[in-house]
Amino acid sequence: MRKTTYIQAINEAMKDEMRRDESVFLIGEDIGHYGGLFRVTRNLFDEFGAERVIDTPISEQGFMGMAVGAALVGMRPIVELMYMDFFLVCGDQIFNQAARYHYMSGGLLNVPLVIRGQQGGGKSYGSQHSVAVESVFAQYPGIKVVAPATPYDAKGLLISAIRDNNPVLFLEHKMLYFTRGEMPDATEEYTVPIGKADVKRQGKDLTIVTSSYCVLEALDAAEELAEEFGIDVEVVDLRTIVPLDMETVLESVQKTGHLLALHESQANCGIGAEIVARVYEEAPHLLKSPGRRLGMAPASVPVSKPLEMELLPWKKNIKAAVLDMMREYA
Amino acid sequence: MTTTLVSDEITHNKTNDKVTDNTDKKAIDDMVNDQPDENAAPSDTQEQNASLNASTPSSAAIDSVTPIQLPNEQLLTMYRTMFLIRRTEEMLLELAESGQIGGAMHTAIGHEANAIGAAAALRKGDYLTGTYRGHHHAIAWGVDPGQAIAEVLGRAGGFAKGKGGSMHFYAPEHGVMGTNGIVGAQVPHAAGMALASKLRKDGHVAITFFGDGANYQGLMHETFNMAQKWKLPLIFYCENNRYSEMTPISRTSSVNELYLFVRGYGMKSVQIDGNDVETVYTAVSEAAERARAGEGPTYIEGITYRLAGHMANDLETYRTAEEVDMQRSHEPLVVLRNKLLARDVSQEQIDEIEASVEEEIRAAVEFAENSPWPALGEAYTDVYAL
Ligand SMILES: Cc1ncc(C[n+]2csc(CCOP(=O)(O)OP(=O)(O)O)c2C)c(N)n1
Numbered sequence: 235m236r237k238t239t240y241i242q243a244i245n246e247a248m249k250d251e252m253r254r255d256e257s258v259f260l261i262g263e264d265i266g267h268y269g270g271l272f273r274v275t276r277n278l279f280d281e282f283g284a285e286r287v288i289d290t291p292i293s294e295q296g297f298m299g300m301a302v303g304a305a306l307v308g309m310r311p312i313v314e315l316m317y318m319d320f321f322l323v324c325g326d327q328i329f330n331q332a333a334r335y336h337y338m339s340g341g342l343l344n345v346p347l348v349i350r351g352q353q354g355g356g357k358s359y360g361s362q363h364s365v366a367v368e369s370v371f372a373q374y375p376g377i378k379v380v381a382p383a384t385p386y387d388a389k390g391l392l393i394s395a396i397r398d399n400n401p402v403l404f405l406e407h408k409m410l411y412f413t414r415g416e417m418p419d420a421t422e423e424y425t426v427p428i429g430k431a432d433v434k435r436q437g438k439d440l441t442i443v444t445s446s447y448c449v450l451e452a453l454d455a456a457e458e459l460a461e462e463f464g465i466d467v468e469v470v471d472l473r474t475i476v477p478l479d480m481e482t483v484l485e486s487v488q489k490t491g492h493l494l495a496l497h498e499s500q501a502n503c504g505i506g507a508e509i510v511a512r513v514y515e516e517a518p519h520l521l522k523s524p525g526r527r528l529g530m531a532p533a534s535v536p537v538s539k540p541l542e543m544e545l546l547p548w549k550k551n552i553k554a555a556v557l558d559m560m561r562e563y564a
Numbered sequence: 565m566t567t568t569l570v571s572d573e574i575t576h577n578k579t580n581d582k583v584t585d586n587t588d589k590k591a592i593d594d595m596v597n598d599q600p601d602e603n604a605a606p607s608d609t610q611e612q613n614a615s616l617n618a619s620t621p622s623s624a625a626i627d628s629v630t631p632i633q634l635p636n637e638q639l640l641t642m643y644r645t646m647f648l649i650r651r652t653e654e655m656l657l658e659l660a661e662s663g664q665i666g667g668a669m670h671t672a673i674g675h676e677a678n679a680i681g682a683a684a685a686l687r688k689g690d691y692l693t694g695t696y697r698g699h700h701h702a703i704a705w706g707v708d709p710g711q712a713i714a715e716v717l718g719r720a721g722g723f724a725k726g727k728g729g730s731m732h733f734y735a736p737e738h739g740v741m742g743t744n745g746i747v748g749a750q751v752p753h754a755a756g757m758a759l760a761s762k763l764r765k766d767g768h769v770a771i772t773f774f775g776d777g778a779n780y781q782g783l784m785h786e787t788f789n790m791a792q793k794w795k796l797p798l799i800f801y802c803e804n805n806r807y808s809e810m811t812p813i814s815r816t817s818s819v820n821e822l823y824l825f826v827r828g829y830g831m832k833s834v835q836i837d838g839n840d841v842e843t844v845y846t847a848v849s850e851a852a853e854r855a856r857a858g859e860g861p862t863y864i865e866g867i868t869y870r871l872a873g874h875m876a877n878d879l880e881t882y883r884t885a886e887e888v889d890m891q892r893s894h895e896p897l898v899v900l901r902n903k904l905l906a907r908d909v910s911q912e913q914i915d916e917i918e919a920s921v922e923e924e925i926r927a928a929v930e931f932a933e934n935s936p937w938p939a940l941g942e943a944y945t946d947v948y949a950l
């Protein structure tokens with residue numbers, strides 16, 4: 235099996251779908267000639283030209299709105315937001331428009347739109363270029379949210395997102411871009427379904443439910459917890475935040491009895507709170523200890539490396555949370 | 565300009581703008597009665613250009629078009645549609661007054677010619693997006709008044725099963741791709757549709773309607789720029805009724821002539837009498853031709869006037885009855901009726917049309933009022949498409 239980077243996987247998904255379907259086009263800043271700030275759209279301009287790989291001015295509201303309009307008449311635009319933080323600049327077009335159109339029109343109209351780009355901390359980009367947004371989006375029915383952790387899932391999920399008839403937020407992570415993973419041959423077609431979680435590590439003591447880059451941090455933490463403390467953690471990679479695959483979560487909690495919901499967006503009112511709440515609502519008897527969440531601490535993301543690492547819910551904080559839970563209840 | 569600003573400030577202090585937030589009708593009336601004169605038609609508009617000045621009726625201005633004369637037969641059809649829209653909206657206002665319509669309902673009474681002239685100039689397959697003030701567009705584009713009224717009432721017989729309502733009209737089969745509750749949001753949508761047509765080379769154009777007040781939204785200018793840069797087959801149609809909700813734009817705008825905004829982007833633009841169907845028809849036809857020929861977008865500023873309140877139950881403390889009366893002399897129905905009579909159409913013919921519309925309206929309201937509420941299960945459907 236070959237190995238590719240996460241970036242390469244996303245690039246391939248777009249290339250394959252653009253070859254397959256003429257209605258797919260890309261729109262965003264620096265994505266054409268330059269190939270994207272993070273080079274995710276590299277070489278696509280050469281193959282598909284300026285008409286289908288559109289370099290825009292710095293007009294997020296305008297081009298997000300245009301993508302919504304094009305989607306309304308059956309095109310399948312993929313919008314790149316250079317940093318996910320910029321979703322706020324064009325929030326009306328995403329939340330009031332794209333996410334609501336199908337409902338408001340009583341099902342008459344669809345918005346098959348993909349919004350993709352990288353989010354998250356870890357690279358000292360500071361407060362306005364590091365936020366993780368998945369929990370905010372989960373408050374708005376009408377848009378799906380996917381956040382794959384591996385190149386394989388990224389390619390398969392992006393293809394599903396492009397073919398989906400709804401707006402889909404496709405969250406990449408700047409820490410994932412240069413990670414490598416096993417992939418089928420470039421010519422081999424496959425998809426990963428939206429809404430299906432995947433157990434990335436089997437374990438019997440405690441379940442971590444997470445997505446995106448936190449999956450890698452959780453896997454790292456799990457290895458160390460096993461080695462250092464003999465705690466066997468199961469890591470459930472949601473892959474999709476909306477809709478949530480609660481079935482897989484519940485199966486895992488049934489096995490371990492302990493739940494830590496982990497994500498990089500704010501812990502306060504975050505998706506982790508939702509997951510824990512649902513487990514309590516749907517199957518409280520499965521829990522042998524109180525379900526917990528670990529998310530970003532209530533602060534902005536600072537540039538200073540040690541401060542950033544202090545706040546992010548990554549390996550150090552994950553291990554501390556798991557140990558805390560297991561010390562009390564195991 | 566400085567003097568305008570100063571006098572504006574003075575007028576502003578004396579006026580009752582702020583009372584529009586107040587729901588206490590009695591208090592509002594008292595305040596209005598306190599200062600009946602300086603209040604409503606602010607003196608600052610008086611020296612402004614036609615574009616911003618509500619105290620002059622609509623008229624063709626500089627950089628306008630020479631209207632094509634349309635055959636009587638077509639004008640009569642237009643008159644029928646215009647009267648149908650007018651009566652539909654008058655019925656809607658009655659229904660609102662009787663408490664059957666919740667939320668915000670905006671009528672386009674006085675704006676109809678803008679919609680009808682444009683509809684006649686465009687083809688099947690062309691796209692339209694518009695605003696919460698969009699009943700006239702939808703009906704001019706072919707939406708059934710019964711379904712429209714049912715939708716506004718929130719009934720199952722509405723085109724969106726009552727989920728959209730007055731501000732959210734859709735009829736994709738007629739090219740009505742949505743009216744919008746967020747000022748300006750629909751404008752880039754039409755640009756995206758135009759982009760789709762350009763990519764598909766299908767020869768279609770998109771038209772987007774918006775108000776004078778929408779010009780001040782940032783995304784408008786983003787869209788002007790991209791549409792012009794990419795030569796999109798798009799028509800920006802501004803229905804300038806001289807008010808943005810309760811505020812005359814002369815009070816907030818640093819630009820006097822709205823159609824000049826886009827000149828900075830190198831876009832062609834015209835200012836026209838939006839109350840005359842032939843003028844609108846001509847301007848939109850020319851814009852559509854340019855768009856289809858690959859020459860890019862056009863900005864049309866149709867000078868018009870909203871004869872009813874901004875929305876149902878608007879207290880209208882910001883303008884005088886005289887101002888509204890004066891505007892009635894040049895409203896679309898009057899303009900078209902006079903035109904028809906001057907072109908040898910008889911009053912009887914017009915009366916007949918109106919009588920047949922009354923019949924249709926009666927049936928439409930009956931249909932809507934008899935339409936059931938949607939099944940409760942509908943609340944949960946249409947969140948996601950399959
Ligand atoms: C983004 C946004 N801001 C404010 C409003 C409230 N609002 C509704 S209509 C309106 C005035 C718009 O004026 P104009 O564009 O001239 O259109 P008109 O109503 O006169 O047709 C305002 C401020 C809104 N719906 N959306």
Ligand SMILES: [Mg+2]
Nearest residue numbers: 775776807808
């Ligand atoms: Mg206005």
